[in-house]
Amino acid sequence: MTKGNQSMITRRLKTIGFTLGILLVLPAAAAANPNAGAIIAKAWDYMRGKTSVSVVRMTVHREDWQRTSVIKAWTRGRKTSIFQIVAPKKDKGNGTLKKDRDMWTYNPKINRVVKIPPSMMSQSWMGSDFSNNDLSKADTILMDYTHEITGTTEVNGITVYDITSIPKPDAPVIWGKQALKIREDGVLLEQAFFDEDMEPVKIMTTTDIRMIGGKPFPARWTMRSMEAESDQDYTLLEYESLDFNVPLRDSLFTLNALRKPLR
Secondary structure, eight states: OOHHHHHHHHHHHHHHHHHHHHHHHHHHHHHHSOOHHHHHHHHHHHHHOSEEEEEEEEEEEETTEEEEEEEEEEEETTTEEEEEEEESGGGTTOEEEEETTEEEEEETTTTEEEEEOGGGTTSBSTTSSSBHHHHTTOOHHHHHEEEEEEEEEEETTEEEEEEEEEEOTTOSOOOSEEEEEEETTSOEEEEEEEOTTSOEEEEEEEEEEEEETTEEEEEEEEEEETTOSSTTOEEEEEEEEEEESOOOOGGGSSHHHHTSOOO
16 A cells, blocks of 8 residues: 555544544533523423323412412423313403414303503403413413523533523514523423513422422422512413313314313
8 A cells, every 4th residue: 555545544534533532522512502582482392292181270379368270281292272260260261362462261151262562461360460371371472582501500400591581673573582591301480571671570480399290390380470569460371280281172262162161
């Protein structure tokens, strides 16, 4: 073998080695620099699964009174959900249907379905600290915001991402920004909502993470308004049951179904 051939082989081996090095580094770099939007999408899919059926106890707590309701909810994908109050008796049958960006409510006392205009999607649901969007776990944050990872921490060996979400120009939203804390496995730990002056308006935190529906899931979701007069003012959601990937019929997510007692 001539020196020229040896030199050519050496160069080729170096090129192959360099290429393999790049291929090995790229996955590591991707893991070290995850996409903020993908993390949020993973969290929303984690919360809802392909489908879900849950029973949640909602307590609206104020310093001198509280009210508790039991809600049953069905979700399919990121955009479709229906939920109905099953207790107490005086509120039983009140329900809400959400499909894409459209939402309707039903009041059995007046036997009337009302479509909620976009301007009211951020309004309180049944006098709670959760809005219509919040309760349906709407995915508008995925469509209407840009996202950036602003920090990471490690809790019990699990990476937690701090993500700041800023509205896209002309997006039909009221928040100046949102700030989220999401575990690497998709568990949402915190979601804070800010006005256009970047002042916090309300904050949701999740606690009591345990096995529910076959995976780690927060059993308690607490929403607090920053304008509350007392630290005793909040709304608490407590999951009593939760099942994922349950077969659900198409007819469940209709206005006709909204008028009926759901099972």
